[in-house]
Amino acid sequence: xxxxxxxxxxxxxxxxxxxxxxxxxxxxxxxxxxxxxxxxxxxxxxxxxxxxxxxxxxxxxxxxxxxxxxxxxxxxxxxxxxxxxxxxxxxxxxxxxxxxxxxxxxxxxxxxxxxxxxxxxxxxxxxxx
Numbered sequence: 712x713x714x715x716x717x718x719x720x721x722x723x724x725x726x727x728x729x730x731x732x733x734x735x736x737x738x739x740x741x742x743x744x745x746x747x748x749x750x751x752x753x754x755x756x757x758x759x760x761x762x763x764x765x766x767x768x769x770x771x772x773x774x775x776x777x778x779x780x781x782x783x784x785x786x787x788x789x790x791x792x793x794x795x796x797x798x799x800x801x802x803x804x805x806x807x808x809x810x811x812x813x814x815x816x817x818x819x820x821x822x823x824x825x826x827x828x829x830x831x832x833x834x835x836x837x838x839x840x
Contacts, residue, residue, distance in 0.1 A: 713777045717742060718751035723778045724787040726763060760794065768802065770795045
């Protein structure tokens with residue numbers, strides 16, 4: 712009968728970056744087992760299926776192993792099985808694909824002038840066509 716707090720487990724297996732974020736998700740009714748919303752102090756055990764709403768996506772995880780402390784990614788992925796439907800995963804991929812990295816300027820060059828901005832806009836328009 713090995714059980715652990717749900718917020719601690721979500722943080723331990725790296726579903727959330729911090730335990731505070733996991734706790735806030737539980738308090739915000741974003742973590743559930745079926746129809747039951749979980750409090751941060753709710754205990755979970757192996758075999759439970761958690762539904763986690765995170766960043767606008769609905770993830771489903773099955774608890775495979777109970778751990779108390781945060782571990783590396785290689786060990787963390789062995790502790791759960793991702794049961795998230797394929798269309799939900801594709802929603803994330805469709806959003807992410809095509810996002811370019813932010814533009815950067817050389818250090819010390821300062822803010823672009825109005826002329827620089829116009830030239831940059833013209834270059835981008837030509838590139839997009």
